Each structure stands twice: as C-alpha cells, then as structure tokens.
Amino acid sequence: MRLFLILLSFVCYNAAYAAQYQAHQLDGNSLLLQTDAGQLSLTFYQNDVVEAFYQPEGVKQLPSFSISQQPAAVALQLNEAADSLTLASDGLTVKINKAPLQLSYYRGDKLLLAEEQGYFQHQQQNMQHGFRFALSKDEQLLGGGQRVLGMDRRGHKFPLYNKAHYGYSTQSSQMYFSLPAIMSSNKYLLLFDNSAKGEADLGATDTDVMQFSAEGGRSSYVLVAGDSYPQLINNYTALTGRQPLPARWTLGNYASRFGYRTEAEARAVVQKFRQLKLPLDALVLDLYWFGPDIKGHMGNLAWDHNAFPQPEKMLADLSADGINTILVTEPFVLTSSKRWQEAVAAEAIAPGLDGKPKTFDFYFGNTGLVDVFSAQGQSWFWQIYKGLAEQGVAGVWGDLGEPEVHPDDTVHAIGMANEVHNAFGHQWADMVYSNMRRDFPAQRPFIMMRAGAPGSQRFGMVPWTGDVERSWGGLKPQVELALSMGLFGFGYIHSDLGGFAGGEQFDKELYIRWLQYGVFQPVYRPHAQEHIAPEMVFHDSDTIETLRPWLNMRYQLLPYNYTLAYQNSQSGMPLMRPLFFADEQNPALIEEKNSYFWGDAFLVAPITEPGATSWPVQLPGGVWFDYFNGQRYAGTNRVDIPISINTIPVLVKAGSFVPMAELVQSTRDYSSKKLTLHYYADASVECAKGEMYEDDGKTPEAIAKGEFELLNFYYLNDNGTQKFELRRSGNYSGMPDSRELTLVVHNQSATPSHISVDGRYVQLVPQQARFNRMQNVAWYDKATKQLKVKIDWQAEKQQILIR
Template sequence: MTNITTARLLLGLLCSPLAFAQNAGRELHSYTRHQDTLELRTGDGRYLIKPYSAQVVETTFIPNGEQYDPASHAVVLAPVDVGATLTAGERQISFATPGLSVVVERKPFRISYLYKGKPLVAEKGGYARVDKLESIEFALDGDEALYGAGARAAGMNRRGQRFQLYNRADYGYGKRSMLLNTTMPLALSSKKYALHFDNPQAGWLDFDSRRDGTLRYEAIGGRKTYQVVAGDSWADVMANYTALTGRQPLPPRWAFGNFASRFGYKTEQETRAVVERFAQEKIPLDAVVLDLFWFGKEVKGTMGNLAWDRDSFPNAERMMADFRKRGVKTVLITEPFVLTTSQRWQEAVRRQALATDGAGKPATYDFYFGNTGLVDLYRPEGRDWFWNIYKELKAGGVAGWWGDLGEPEVHPSWVQHGPDGAKRGADQVHNIYGHDWARLIAEGYRKDFPDERPFILMRAGYSGSQRFGMIPWSGDVGRSWGGLQSQVEIALQMGMQGLAYMHSDLGGFAGPMLDDELYVRWLQYGVFQPIFRPHAQSDVAPEPVFRSERAKVLAREAVWLRYAMLPYNYTLAFDNSQTGMPLMRPILFEEDEATAMATTYLWGRDFLVSPVVEPGATRQEVHFPVKDSVWFDFHTGAQHRGGITEVVKPVDAHIPVYVRAGAFVPMAKVVQSTRDYSARQIDLHYYHHPSVAAGEGRMYDDDGETADAYAKGRYEIVRFASRHAAGRLEISLHTETGKAQSPQERGFALKVHNVAARPRAVTVDGRAVRFSWNGRQGMLEVALAPRRQPSAQVVVTL
C-alpha cells in the first residue's frame, strides 16, 4: 500500500464518527512484525494482530504479567498469508490486507479498522478492568443497528440494550426474553461487519445501553481476543464468519420431515399407538421423540439412568426396528445430570465421570429433578463414559439425540471441571458446555460411525456450534400468541450468527392453553422454519392427530406442503453447508433500510414469508423487498410489486407466502416418510415475468444419509436457468454428477407460471412437443421425459 493511499485512509478515519480517543495515557512504544502477525507494545501490555484472510483480522491484547492463551473454542479457520503490508508514519502505522486495514495511532494509542478504504469500527476505550470485569470498548456510528448476542427476544435491532452472556433457560417466556439458552459473544452491524469476542467465559455484551455510542464487551476473565469480520454484502459476512467458526454439515434428510414429540410418551404401547395414528390419518411422519420416561417412570429421581426402563419399554429395540421399517426414526432425550438416586450414580463416581467440588469429590447439589452430579466433559473419563452410553444405545437402534438442560440448567460457580492440575470453574466453561456436548457426539460419530450423519438436537450452544451439526431450539416457549410472536426474531438472529437451524417447539411448549387457531398458525409458520417439530407438555396434545377435526385438516395440509417442498428445502440446507447463508434470512439482507424488520422474512432466496401471529387477524402488513422486483402469491398467483408494504387479508388455510419472479422451485410428491422420497420425478415451477431477463436455480440431491456426501462425490446437482427476450423464453437444465455417483434417471414436469397467452410453440432440444396451457391460471406445463443426467433446453415462443 502506498503512503498516499494510507494518508487517504487515515483522513477518512479521522473525519469519521469513529475517531474517538482511547485512554489518553496509552501510547505505542514499539511494534514488530513476525511473518504475518503484527506485535504492538504499550505501557500496559502487548497486542497481536493477525489476519486470517483479507476479510477477517484477529486482535489479541495480553496485559503485562499474563501469558498468551492460543486456545479458541470457536475458531477453526487456519490463518493464511494474505500479503499484508506494513506502512509506518510519524503519527500512525497501517497493517493492511487487500480488504481489511488496521490503523494504529501512536499517541494517544488507538486501533481502527477500515474495509476497502472505508472506516468500519474502532476501539474506543481500549482494555480496562472495572469491578472484577475486564472490558474492551468500541465506537459506534450514530445510525448503526446491532444484532447478535445469541438467542434473545429483544427486538430485531438490539442496539440500546445490555445482554448477559450466561446461558440460561427462561421457562414459559412470551413476546420478550432478554436471556435464553444460547448466548454468544458476537455483535453484527448494519454496516456489514461482525465483532466476535473469542472468549467463552461469563460476562456481558453491551450494545450501547448508555446511549453514548459505545459497544462494550465485558467478561470475568479469559482471553482478550476478538475477530473483525467484514464483507461487501451480507452473504460475504455470513460466508466469512462461518469460514472462521465452521460450517454446518448437511443433516440427514429425515430431519426435514415431521416429528411426533411431547413431554412425554410413557410406554412402548403408547408410543406405538401414536406412530400408528399418524399413518391412519395420512399425516407424514419421520421421527418419534422420547422424553425422559424412556429411562424412568417418574419425572423426579431417575435422571441419569440412561438405560431403557424395561417395565415401560420391554421390547425397545424391536419397537425401534418396527418404526424403521415404516420410515420412522427414534430420537432419545439425554441430559448431562446424574442424580445420586439414579441407577448409574455409583458407576459414574467409580469411573470419575463427574465434575468435582473444591475437595476433589463429585460435586452434588439440588435442583428440580433431585440431588445431582454433572458429567464432566472436560476430562477424558467423563467424555468416554458418556460416549460409550451413546454407542450402546445406538447399537440398539436409536437414530438421533436430544440434549436437554445443557446450559447447564443449574451450574453452581463452585463446581470444578477438568483433570487435576488443570481445573476450571463452572463460570469459565458454562457457556461452552452445550457446545462441547455436541462436539462429543459429533466427534464420536466421526470416529465410530464415519459414514453416518448424526442428528443432534440441543438447547444450548456457543459460537461455532454449527460445525458439530447442532440443531438448536428456542427453549420452553409459552403456549401463547406472545410466544409465537418472538420466534421469527430468534430464528433470524441465530441464523445470522451461524446457527441456521434454530427453530421452535411448534404450537408452543409451556402451559395448558388449548387454542387451535394459535396451534395451526404456528404449524403453518413451521413449514418455513428449519425443523418441523410440534412439541409440548401433554396436558394439551401437541400432535396434529389428536387435535380437533378442523385443526387436524389444516395441520395435515401444512405437513403435506412441508414434504412437497423437500427438494427446495434440502437444497437450502446444502447451500448453508457450503456458504453459511441461513435458511431463514432477514429482509435486511436485501434492503439496507430494513434494520428492524422481523415480521416478514425470506425462506432461502426465493420465498417471502409473513407469519400470522395475532388471533383473529383480518389484515396483515407484508413488506415486499427490492424495488422493481415482482412477487407472486404462492397460493393464488396474484402479483405484488417490490419495494413497498401492502396490507393483505389472511385466510385460514395458510399464512401469506410469496415467490420471487424469476425463481425456480422444485417440488416433490408427498410421501408418508422421507424413506419413500424420490427426486426422480419433480414438479419444476418457474415463475415467469416479462421484467425478468434471466433467472437461475438448482436442486441438490444425494442419498440423504452419507456423511460428507458432497465432498465424497456422491451427489447430483441439477442447475436451472432462464432467459427471456423478444417474445422468447428459454429454460435450460444441466446436471452435474459427483465423481462417485451413479447418474440418476430424472424426469421433470415443467410448470411455467404467469404465461398470459397460449404459446405459439414449445420445443425441447429443438423438437416441437405437446404442452398444456391453462388460461385461467396462466400456467404452461411441459413434460420432460425421465433420463439419466438430465439436460434439456426448452424454448417457449410467446
């Protein structure tokens, strides 16, 4: 970088609102470059500044008297040499990558970050220790919106609030909850950057609660390390952040089906009857989830048994095998608590599998379920003991795991974790306990079942938990309209923070409220959230097969739509595994001005969804993003212009859903379970509009169960493209087949929407073909015969 360029960067920075002085007594004493790391020395310590890429830079402060701690629980990206340049001037130095530049004022000492020449963010107060908390402050622009801090229901733009970083359940919460099960030391800005504070210890993240333009991170101790992540677009920020912390592996395909779940099925007979009822009612089902009664007859006193109660489930293995034959997987709840009254207590003590007290004895304390110990995930004995239980249960036929209470729900500060000589207090590991629990299962599968994709449903996690395949849910939400109203925000925010499978207990969990309208609206929203899993306390049935006839009919239609959309949804999941883009996306990703919008969101790129979250709603405001775009009502075909907000009238049968003009939407035949799913005959919908000159899409397919199928070359991708000009519409298909994949025979029923007049001609690969056109619906249909590695060009003369 030239001195002229550096001067321009500094001039822009000094004219920016970010140009605040840090501690006036601090100054830069010296600097040294060690390959691609810049070391700065001040009077109170030293800084290490290290690029991971041109869009990600890490800064660590090491106070005098402390040692550098290189361990990160979140970061997996290996730093690369990005050709950073160091330029020194009389007043400042610049350490610049092709994207991010770090500018350091010598006196008073100040660190600022620029992205492609534009001021991004700057340290404000530097490092400080106040009231047993260590803090780092950053200066904010006046109109900057902030997101992050984990799972909360606090408003989409979270600026002006202070958030505790301590995972904790909020039983029965509604429209608002300031502290939930997954907190993350991560802030994202409407200026398209992220600040990730790489320290899991308990603390606070202050999003300018004092209204003085300050973002403040506070922790009880640990690393003073943060990463700045930038990008030209939100897609870039998502890609760069998930490259840093890891990408979510593709879940098994059955995870995108319907679940039967409640608190809880108490016997084998009851569980079998529920699965049979779904088949009788022709409501598709892919999994049944067993709560804590699988290992004990009572809620209290048995947690930690982690073995089948043979009185209640005498033939559990045969039951699971019978379910598998029907395409239904079995998921078991597990908890990390081992009660002193459980059958495994003495075994856990003998195997040294439990966290300890100050005297080195198993730590015990009381909570709702009884007097308990806690599995110590930070010593090998605890990990081995816990994983061997999972292995034994899996051998019997268990297909997926539910990790509950993993905050951990009760975790006294005096509890000690880890081997002798390396003990850590509870508050040091509390926020990563669920994260490391998911790691235990994911790594166990990689070691012992390397070809299988695990299903890991967890209530608590941390930055980067997505790389273990964690599927988080939003906790024990109240069965209320307020509970439903908070769910979109929680899911959108968590998707922005890497955990793209955040979802809710459909219908709400807590409380005996019987409200069929609420229940149906929640399930209709659930069609367009990552996991479709009704779950609740059993005083009001959460399964659609036990609801009123009208609610059951509407719920069945929602489930059918969920299954019909499997090709689209599975492709979204694949895209997330490759790029980090969440399945649910805020309008902010397309319109910079939509900083606080969570009432309408995008499902993938091409669906616009507006859940009905008010009882008896007769009107609903829907914002259609992107000026000059066109959106089609998914159910009626009515057109809406982008860049405006309209009032629409909701109907009982579905929530307002729209499709972007130029979109390709592959849909499949509805099946009773994904075991019977086939992508060999697809209804390929294309949403034509004269204003769209070109469109594109794709459909990803594999066997739905092989781990790393894409990397292993065991996949096919069918790519779709459209071109429209001068009364001629061209639609092409092209198939990419992985190196280890046998080409599949596929046929498509092409359905082109919004064709206003009967086409004059339709050809496929240059040959005229028969077609049908429905003038009332404006629908053109063309059959593309099944073939291996399908490739075709359809030309419609309009």
C-alpha cells in the same frame, strides 16, 4: 494442576489497561506487538478477518472455542510512522496508535470500527476484562443470540450467560443461547471470543460506546468485514465453521412431546400417523425412556425396561417403518440415579473446591454435573451415547445444557464454572459429534441442543428456542429469534411448534397458525407439555384436514429445502433470511421481525394474532406472487394480503425456480425420479437461474467425496421467446438415470403457439386428463394462467422453447 489454573484466574487488576507500544514483529499472518503491559497479536485468518488477542501479563487465557479455521495465506503490508503502525491486507487495514495503544479498522477509506478505550481490566467482585468500541451515529446492531428485544439491539444491555427462560413470550433479555457477537449495519461483524459469564452493553450506558466484558475467559475479539451481509456470514462461518449437511430425514415431520411414557405409547403414535396418512420421519423420546416419572431418575441414561421392554426391537421396527428415534439426554447425574457411583468412580463428575464431586439441588433432585471439559467426563459420557447408537438410536437431544444450574464454585478441567459456562453446550456437542464421526463414520450425526457458543454449528448443532409459552405472545417473537441466530451460522434454529409451556385449553387457531408457519422453518417439530397434545393426529378432523396440505407441502418441498441445507453447508447462508438482504441500503428493513425469506424464492409472514382476515406484509422490492392464488404484488410498500384459516401470506419471487417432488409418507421413500419444476415468470425478469442439490440423503461428507448431483435451471426471455435450459452434473449411488420433469410456468398470460424440447415439437393438449396420462406433452390452464410441459429429462443439457 486444575486448582493452580483456577487460582490464576482470580488475579485482579484495578487500573484500566492503557498500554504503550514498545516493539513489533511481523511473523507470517500475525503482527506481534510488545507493550509495557504484555503482548498483543493481530492475526489475519482471511483477507477480511482479523483477530486482536491481548495477553496482559499475569492474566489466565482460555482457548478459543469459536475459531476453527487455520490462518490462510494472506499478503500483509506493514508501514510504520512515528506515532502509529498500519497493517493492511487486500480487504482490511488496521491502524495502530502507539501511545496509548488503540486499534482502528478500515475497509478501503471507510472506518468500520475503532476501539474507544480498547482492552480494559478492573476489579469488582470478580476480575472483569473486556473491550470498548466507539459507535457511529446511525449504526444498527444485530445479534447477541436469543433475545426478544427487537432486531436492532443497540441501546440494550444484557447478560452474556446462557440461562433458561421458562414460558417466555414477547420480551426477554436473557435466554438459553447467548452469543457474544454482533453484526453492524456498517458491514462488519464483531465476535467477543470469550466463553465466560459476561455482559454486552450496546450503547445503553453510553450512547456512543459498545462494551463487552466477562469474568475471565479469553481477552480477544475478531473483526469480520464484507461487502454484503451474506458475505459477512460467509467469512464468519469460514472462521468458526459451517453446519455439516444433515440427513434428509431431519427435514421431515417429528412426533415429539413431554413425553411418551411407554413403548406401547410410542408405537401407537407412529401408527396413528400412518393410519391417517400423515407423513412422519422421527420420534422424539423425552425423559420417560429412562424413568417412570420426572424426579429421581436423571442420569440413569438406560432404558426403563418396565416401560420399554424391548427397546432394540422397537428401534428396529421403527427404523423399518422409516422412523428415526431421538432420545433426550442431560449432563446431570442425580445422586439417586443408578449410574451415580459409576460416574463418581470414573471421575466424570465436576468437583467442587474441595476436590470431591460437586453436588447440589435443582428441580429434578440432588445432582452432580458431568465435566464435559475433562477427558474422564467425555470418556464416560460417550460410552453411553455409543451404546445407544449401537442399539439403533438415530439422534441425540441434549437438554438443559446451559447448564440450567451451574454453581459458581464448580471446578472444570480448564476453569471455574463462570469461566467456561457459555462453552458447556458447545463442548458437549463437540464430544458427541467428534465421537460419532469416528465410531459411526457412515452416519450423519443429528445433535439437537438448547445451548451452545459461537462455532457450535460446525458440530451439526440443531438449536431450538426453548420452553416458549403456548400463547399468541409466544408465537410472536419466533421469527426474530430465528433470524437473530441464523445470522451467526445457526441455520437450523427452530421453535417447539404449537408452543411448549402452559396453556390450559387447546387454542385451535393458534395451533394451526404455528404449524403453518412451521412448514417454512428449518425443523418441523411440534412439541409441548402433554396435557394438550402437540401431535396433529390427536386433534379433531377439521384441524387435521386444515393442516394436512401444509404438512404435505413440507414433504413436496424436500428438493427445495434440501438445496437450502446444501447452500447453508457451503456458505453459512441461513435457511430463514431477513428482508434486509434484499435491500442493504434500506435501514428500515433491518427492523422487520414479522416476515422473512425462506431461501431465495419465498417470502413468509406468519399470522400471530387471532381472528385475522388479512395480514400486513412488507414488500422488499421486486415482483412477488401469492403462492395460493397467483395475485401479483410489486414495490417496497406494505400491503394487506387477504387470508383464511387455510392460508397465511406466502409469496414467491418473480424469476424463482422451485423444484418439488412427489408426496411420500417418509423420506425413506423419497425420490426425485418424478420432479415438478415451478417457474414464476414476469415481464420484469428477463433472465433467471436456480439450482437443486441431490445426493442419497445419508452419506457423510457426500459433497467432499463428490457423491452428489447438481441440477441447474436457466431462463432467458429472448424477444418474446422463453428459453429454459436444464443442466445436470455429478453422480451418486441411486441417482435416477432420467427424470419425468413437469415444468410449470406461472403467470403465463396466453396460450403459446409453439413449444419444443431440443428442437422436437411438443403437443399442446386441450385437456388436463390427457396431459396427466401422456408423455412429452403440454397443457395450458387459462383459469390459473399456468403452462405445464412434461418431458423425459435424460441428457446432461436440455432446452425448452416456448413462444
């Protein structure tokens, strides 16, 4: 049966697909169109989301890996004219030209997108099919996955084929994680719903035409509309799935390298962090956990007891110390590994055309590839993961999952290698996530993988930007890569902090700058080849003390960062956000790839050149304050911000609430019992609001179960009286009955004459020392222009008045 399906995929066509309408039928959310070449279905999943699925006769169709949403109830109106049909929801209108068949999409009276030729198919070396669309004159296109091409990818042509790019820096057209999807400045998002090897041509060959093509796969695309870019993301992630809320520990610090060779070394690095009082939450073990050297052992996927004699005890001891252990795994099983015969007997290895397990050579040895698309492959692979989880392994690292080597004649359960290549990592993540939720229902899965497909985020996939060169050139594109992926649901994309590949000598300044940037990226994981230590504990005391306040800041920001994670799980909003979100009418901001928003409150500009004493920052409008010295900036101009080795440009938006917690050495000890709430006041902001999400940090589906608390903050300037209202709602196990809250009002230009909490007078003390040891008091610091008010927050609603 498998080979029969494969042979169907080689049916080829010479002519372009110029179908003619014959008949139609409206069935619920779908309009079914019969043509002289096959069927076309138009299915509305939401008012603003429609799929066009062409099904030409004789063309094999693979399932959609991207779409997870079931069509919602959408009221559709259908009108017919002699030469066309018009199908409309409340948000979108599709005009269907009958002869030749051609689709155009409108939002109100505005044309969003039109098929140029629409679906096409023709014969080259392999059957190619895809779609062509007309581009408008000034349209900008973002997306395509991991590329280093600039934010606007219009004018580029690139492969749709996940492929490793070892040691990349300032340019790359093909990398680990491609996405057959774009977001347009015309406020639509287009997904080419196809897992096969292909190509995207975004106006490179023909300036006014966008084309997606692939070697087989699925002949469908999805158009998503919205009134804003965040709404596009919301609608798209409702369709493809949203990232589940991760465990709180995943936002902490990771010790990671290539790699720790023994149990003693792994224990020692954790102890080093503890001795130096540098926070740590995770330990990542690379491939030496199952073998003494790089080659010959991949596929063992069992502890090398010579190097790790007591793995269960090690895992238990680390867990007791607040350390979560993550192990690397790969989908390759070497013929020299201890499990090769076991995997063959279980029919877990993808076969070749002869039906026998397919073997081939690559860097690590002679190997086969686990068929994650087959029931046998999944069953065999999962039993290994299950055993490790039972031992106490907290997270999965899936490496080389493009797959890094994937011969064309590899046969998978549902298709040939090139048909399913881009969905391999996606299917792998699905297997791990689904089985984790079934067999370990009390645990939030952690799944870090290098490659996937649209929708992989719904399996909790945490991607990274691959084997970046350890150089200033490697640091430069990291914001671009993160922003480009975050627009399509991958909110936890991050880089190997410090750079991974190469680098003959330690570049102290580069290392510091990369780790400073890392405080404001989703995952804080320094990782590199071991000849230069990626962990800060192994560097000189000056490097450590320069970075200590930054790592501490990462932990103090846990309430803010965890709230970003909550928001991402609810709307798909990325943690790192592009500046054009602030002014959607400014096309120049779309090109900005050197700075970004960290949530709503922060604007961050990493330093990517050595020796800088100031750094240019593009202001997106509004009022902003320097996080370090309180300097006020306003407008839409580009400003040079003075910096030292201890600072990078970090600005905070006027009107922002930033909750921060007490410093801990592990999130195991995290508590919001003592909370500092920063508010950045400015005369330009008359009212503002913020929120903070809290739960126990580990219960799966805490939001769906209602096991969480929301803290809401409001500000109003009422004729010179500053009114702060604090509200709390919800409940979860371990929730504090009350909180010692310190409200810090920044940019407070004068000593207040009166402060009250719920009508009760609050004493303004003259010295910080008295403020620190007293309760329900206030203190004003003239030097920093900060007012601090300390209260006991018990009630569901409390009000602070300052005048």
